[in-house]
Amino acid sequence: MAETSTGSAWIRRFHPAPDAPVRLVCFPYAGSGASYYHPLSRALAPDVQVLAVQYPGRQDRADEPCAEDLTVLADRVAEELLDRCDPPFVLFGHSxxxxxxxxxxxxxxxxGAPPRGLVATGRRAPSLPRVRRVRFADDAELVAELKRLNAGNEAVTRLLDDEGVLRIVLPTLRGDYRAIERYHRPSAPPLRCPVVAMGGDADPVTPVADLEAWERHTTASFRLRVFRGGHFFLDTHTDAVRQEILDHIAAVTPR
Known part of the structure; x- marks a missing residue:
């Protein structure tokens, strides 16, 4: 998969868009990597420059240990983005x-380098506790959890029946679950930028009420959009999700 250098092990750029007036910085879900956002990057170029964050422990960083503390992970990513925050930028993350x-x-x-907006999908608000303990599951239970989250996606189900794929995926996924399940911000401070939250109405791990709670994490505007589907609703509503992102970008960035 072609990409151009950003000078950082943490940031991927698949489709250079040097004249784009805004950047969208994308954060992968647990077990995934920057390449998940390659299709979105292709679809938004050249109007939006998409940058995808690559966490350690996957894809071309597979020889590095996973970050098992989300606050430390965020420290590192923020450091990497600080010199890449011009032109205006919006953050987007799933799960x-x-x-x-x-x-x-x-x-x-x-x-002093604030984002113009945040798009959060498939994830409860930071102040809500996570009561599930997937990180303690054995391999069979972990695979069952993945199949539940990807219900209806036959391609993913077939991959999860492949022992070779599981040997690669499960250690990374388990490391990410250790990080996310230890994370809780009961008094999480609000952002100053507008926030959009999106989710699926049949998501087995993120009910709509948990998405609504994102409103308390911004002092600016908030918008909630709920689609038909499960945890990976964005894979079956790609055009609508992309338009929501574009509408958010248009609303929070100067013409």
Whole structure:
């Protein structure tokens, strides 16, 4: 998969868009990597420059240990983005990525380089506790959890029946679950930028009420959009999700 250098092990750029007036920084879900956002990058170029964050422990960083503390992970990503925050930028994260994006946004605001907006999908608000303990599951239970989250996606189900794929995926996924399940911000501070939350009406792990709670994490405007579907609703509503992102970008960035 072609990409151009950003000078950082943490940031991927698949489709250079040097004249784009805005950047969208994308954060992957647990077990995933930057390449998940390649299709979105292709669809938005050249009007939006998409940058995808690459966490350690996957894809071309597979020889590095996973970050098992989300606050430390956010510290590192914020450092990497600080010199890449011009032109105006918006953060977008799915599931675990939504929380990492939120934590990075807090840090960038404190450093004087605030994002114009945040799009959080498939994830409860940071102040809500996570009661499930998937990190303690054995391999069979973990695979069952993945199949539940990807219900209806036959391609993913077939991959999860492949022992070779599981040997690669499960250690990374388990490391990410250790990080996300230890994370809780009962008094999480609000952002100063507008927030959009999106989710599926049949998501087995993120009910709509948990998405609504994102409103308390911004002093600016908030919008909630609920689609038909499960945890990975964005894979079956790609055009609508992309339009929501574009509408958010248009609303929070100067013409």
């Amino acid at each position: 675990m990525g939504a929380v990492v994006a939120y934590e990075v946004a807090l840090r960038l605001e404190a450093l």
